[in-house]
Amino acid sequence: MSHTYEYPRPALTVDCVVFGLDEDDLKVLLIKRGVEPFAGRWALPGGFVRMDESLDEAARRELEEESGIRPAHLEQLYTFGAPGRDPRGRVVTVAYFALVKLTDHRPHAATDAREAAWFSVWDTPKLAFDHAEILGTALQRLKGKVRYQPIGFELLPPKFTLTQLQRLYEIVLERPLDKRNFRKKILAMDLLEELDEVEQDVSHRAARLYRFDHRKYKQLEKAGFNFEL
Amino acid sequence: MSHTYEYPRPALTVDCVVFGLDEDDLKVLLIKRGVEPFAGRWALPGGFVRMDESLDEAARRELEEESGIRPAHLEQLYTFGAPGRDPRGRVVTVAYFALVKLTDHRPHAATDAREAAWFSVWDTPKLAFDHAEILGTALQRLKGKVRYQPIGFELLPPKFTLTQLQRLYEIVLERPLDKRNFRKKILAMDLLEELDEVEQDVSHRAARLYRFDHRKYKQLEKAGFNFEL
DNA sequence: CGGCATAGTGTCCAGCGCACACCCGGGTCA
DNA sequence: TGACCCGGGTGTGCGCTGGACACTATGCCG
Known part of the structure; x- marks a missing residue:
């Protein structure tokens, strides 16, 4: 059965839905894409999982690389793997859900060249890939979880x-x-x-x-x- | 950035925790492995995700192939991706959680050659890979979910x-x-x-x-x- | 027809969820 | 310096729900 490993493999990414609270509004962190596909569109921070790191580690690493943020709370949300969700080919993404103190992460520019910004979750621009669906799932989770866990x-x-x-x-x-x-x-x-x-x-x-x-x-x-x- | 796709990729599998109820006992479906690693050990049914199917489809397909079961309820549970969870290399698995009417799936043999059987969830044999952890997570989910959803x-x-x-x-x-x-x-x-x-x-x-x-x-x-x- | 095994049924009390309105304290400004 | 403005902070009462609790009914069997 080890030949099974010769099967073509989907690419594997992580994406993070990072929530922050600003006075009277719940915000989500988005990154402006620089390259195709969806160049110029806003997207969730994320990227490819490396061969030697766990999924949690990948999420933390990508988030820090793209925004400098090291979230206090990070948990796995759901895995999205519909064929066709990425126009380049088969990409499966493990979505994460993070909470940060917005006061610690004022709307500063990203550490690498990309542009990062906080948007109201009720009023985001059109997102790349299926990220709107991921955001929706994350919101549901937050709403459900906040009531029975002190997060x-x-x-x-x-x-x-x-x-x-x-x-x-x-x-x-x-x-x-x-x-x-x-x-x-x-x-x-x-x-x-x-x-x-x-x-x-x-x-x-x-x-x-x-x-x-x-x-x-x-x-x-x-x-x-x-x-x- | 399309060169990112040249990165080495983890293999991607699905595994199913299938619960059934037998008189006074909660059972889980296990499959006896025929090949290394963990040949002869019991494991959760599962297998590799194909390039053209969604994760849900992969879970249903594997489950039917290995046990003939088509579950009434199937939902994604959690994704396990620690490096080292599979001795053969990097394998990330999307775990699923299924409920079936045991009366419809009496302890019959699997449709393909492998041996399938129901075990009490409180008394399983030693499982392959990290499947004991996956089972534990599934049990927690079942316990939590059964109270606020009529599953x-x-x-x-x-x-x-x-x-x-x-x-x-x-x-x-x-x-x-x-x-x-x-x-x-x-x-x-x-x-x-x-x-x-x-x-x-x-x-x-x-x-x-x-x-x-x-x-x-x-x-x-x-x-x-x-x-x- | 007596016994046995499970089915089926109602009450009471305590604690919790929820609706509800007023005084307090500190700062500002005329 | 006093009047006002703005949110801060506090207690009661009622209705409903969750949970403890025990006896009669029914059908089969021997």
């Missing part, structure tokens, strides 16, 4: 106010939440560390800052605790 | 009793459920069609048979209804 914090700066946190959920879930209920619930989980600091430079009463306690979460998780909304 | 029915015959249904959930979730609460909840969803039939050939009071109403579920789903345990 939303990866989108906020380390210190944040409860209002920021609530807005995050409202943006991702696309529906308003009740302030008092939200605060009650999130504080009841006892996963936030209340800091002796308040936000600065606001022209109204300053809100208290909190920090997510990863350690405590891991403990509670082991004890069978379930994060929810 | 469990794919494991039962078309007509079933409420007790059978309850046992299914108890087996998958690995915990006992209360009979009255279970019946109350599942019937309240109004997704089961109560038939004018009862089970046959039992030496005690016969239980009423039900059928899952796929049509009604799709309607309710569109209307924003959420199945939940």
